[in-house]
Amino acid sequence: MWLRVLLVLALFLPLSTSAQLRHYVASLDQSQWTLSGNTPIICRLEHDIPAYGKAIFTSLAGKSHNLIFNLDMWVKPEKVTQAKLMSLPPTWRPGVLSTEITELTYQKYFSGEVTRNAAWSMLSELEQGMQPTFYYADWYNHDNKIAVGLSAVNFNRQYAEFKACLAGLLPYSFDDIAFTVLTYEFGGQELTHYAKEQIAKVQEYLSYDPDVELVLIDAYTDSYGGRSINQKVSEKRADSVKAFFVAAGITQERIHTVGHGELNHVASNDTIGERARNRRVVIRMSKPM
CATH class of the missing domain: 2.60.40.2540 (Immunoglobulin-like)
Incomplete structure (x- = not known):
């Protein structure tokens, strides 16, 4: 040798x-x-x-x-x-x-x-x-x-x-889902088909990665309906996303929710498409450096 x-x-x-x-x-x-x-x-x-x-x-x-x-x-x-x-x-x-x-x-x-x-x-x-x-x-x-x-x-x-x-590795990484935007159908709590696929990916990843220390959920609405009603709608949307993750075994302590109502639009409310962009939940996740 x-x-x-x-x-x-x-x-x-x-x-x-x-x-x-x-x-x-x-x-x-x-x-x-x-x-x-x-x-x-x-x-x-x-x-x-x-x-x-x-x-x-x-x-x-x-x-x-x-x-x-x-x-x-x-x-x-x-x-x-x-x-x-x-x-x-x-x-x-x-x-x-x-x-x-x-x-x-x-x-x-x-x-x-x-x-x-x-x-x-x-x-x-x-x-x-x-x-x-x-x-x-x-x-x-x-x-x-x-x-x-x-x-x-x-x-x-x-x-x-x-x-x-x-x-058996997932076909997406943490970086692919660390910032995820979910959109909703008009006038309710129903996610679009694409958003349902995205939230399933986030949930699956979270179930395997204990290093994700914080999940921030920010919910927004368009400007149709009263301001106080929209505020409550946004809070319900944020809570429903949190409940989805908790039901999948993610601890509540890792999740923080905020409903913003009509604030912080990303588009005008002049067309159906622009209003759809404003009806959204933004999921942000962080891991230790």
């Missing part, structure tokens, strides 16, 4: 006569993969690297299958560092060639990230029993070289569950 690592380093990171190599990778007994996130809004696959940190693959709900790999180091880079990501064969597969996956830059004080295409390549290499390995110079002593490997031992079972999780 050490001979193979030294040969790779000789090709990609030349060693001086006084250089040292530190190689971090889980042994056969240590190698474990864990599906730490398995919900319709996040899939997360983790692997501990002894004495170094953690390897994390993450995909979030959204319109496309996004994927980010994060090399969460216990000790963050002290300077901007260039690294090379290789795919190495395990020691029990002699004769299999190493291949380069990508080159990347570690930013100062941040963990290493690998974005979509290269991250998918890493998963593919692991699935085939290969060992994605990062090579870079120690930022405290540039003569010393570091190799950080991801072991494929015990990977495939958890990867199968990770892929099943990916298939």
